[in-house]
Amino acid sequence: MNSENKFILNFNKLNVNQKILLPIIAITNLIIFKTHFLHILLCLEVLTLRILLYLSFFITLFNTPVPLLRVIILTLGACEARLGLTLLVIIVRLYGNDIIKNISLRKC
Incomplete structure (x- = not known):
């Protein structure tokens, strides 16, 4: 049994609540705590990795031979x-911090 099948088996052992709860937490954090740009980036990265996990699960579940799709999603992430x-570095150099409330379009 290769490592991918072990990973899918471990994913199947997760509760339905755990599978659904993590993306909901990331989206809630994205909506509520949107003061720092870095926090928004981390929430988006969690969502991207979660999409990759679900995609890998469904590809293995339905036995569809699409290994290139995983690489494409990972590359896009x-x-x-x-x-x-890159945007974070530009914002910090221009404004001195990554707080979204301090950024105005007039300075650009």
């Missing part, structure tokens, strides 16, 4: 993280 960190 890495590009999202790179773009977000």
